[in-house]
Amino acid sequence: MQRGEKLYEGKAKILYATEDPQLVIQFFKDDATAFNAQKRGTITDKGVCNNTISARLFELLETEGVPTHFVRQLSEREMLVKRLEIIPLEVTIRNIVAGGMAKMLGLEEGIVLSQPVFEWHYKSDALADPLINEDHIAALKLASEAELEEIRRLSQRVNAALRVYFSKRQIDLVDFKLEFGRHQGQILLGDEISPDTCRFWEQGTRRKLDKDRFRRDLGDVEAAYQEIVRRVVA
Ligand code: TMP
Secondary structure (H helix, E strand, O other): OOOOOEEEEOOOEEEEEOOOOOEEEEEEOOEEEEOOOOEEEEOOOHHHHHHHHHHHHHHHHHHOOOOEOEEEEOOOOEEEEEOOEEOOEEEEEEEEOOHHHHHHHOOOOOOEEEEEEEEEEEOOOOOOOOEEOHHHHHHOOOOOHHHHHHHHHHHHHHHHHHHHHHHOOOEEEEEEEEOEEEEOOEEEEOOOOOOOOEEEEEOOOOOEOOOHHHHOOOOOHHHHHHHHHHHHHO
16 A cells, blocks of 8 residues: 555554555654643654554454454554545543542542443643533534444443453553544444553552653653553553
8 A cells, every 4th residue: 555645644643545545554752741732842752652553453443343444554653444435533441540530620630430431522732622522512513423423432442342351461451532533324343542642550569651741840751651552452
């Protein structure tokens, strides 16, 4: 598959057309941003790590009954994916309090939740992806009720599968963000699943193995991404 014209460049990835109108190439960059791109940097080989990790996790999720946009890995930094009409929603699922939830509710990070917390966010860089509810989504016609139900069902399945998968690798899945899109009448999981979009804490030590090392200037950022690759590939 050859890269065609550039269709879109985001903060961490670039999408290229291919000769097949239903397929696009997702290229993973080393660029990192945080706090709505107010903080910018690069994480050496992040693109290679996130491509490898996402490919492995999409394969896993397909076997768990979650349809994804993933087709195959093409190179170190490229994956072939199905073209999606992206639904402008970001789904967050939280198992342990951290980040935005800690801030919003004045809670200490690390509280283990009695059940997973599901959140809808409106996908808008300009607004910093605000929290919204299903009434907002319905009123603004962002997605149908049937689509929301399907997204919720798939997201819960992702959480269940990834929690088990990472727990076997001595990692707690604290929280994560998912994006979905429409492809030939079906809802597919899109984007990426990586230390950019998940919080991973090493069991026992609670060492952070994700982008919080970059957001919070904790150091050893590259090593954290490499460690997730090592455990995911193992
Ligand atoms: P939050 O606690 O900042 O709301 O983040 C929840 C999860 O979503 C966390 O695993 C990181 C991920 N995330 C993204 O993938 N993109 C974003 O823009 C933000 C803010 C968080």
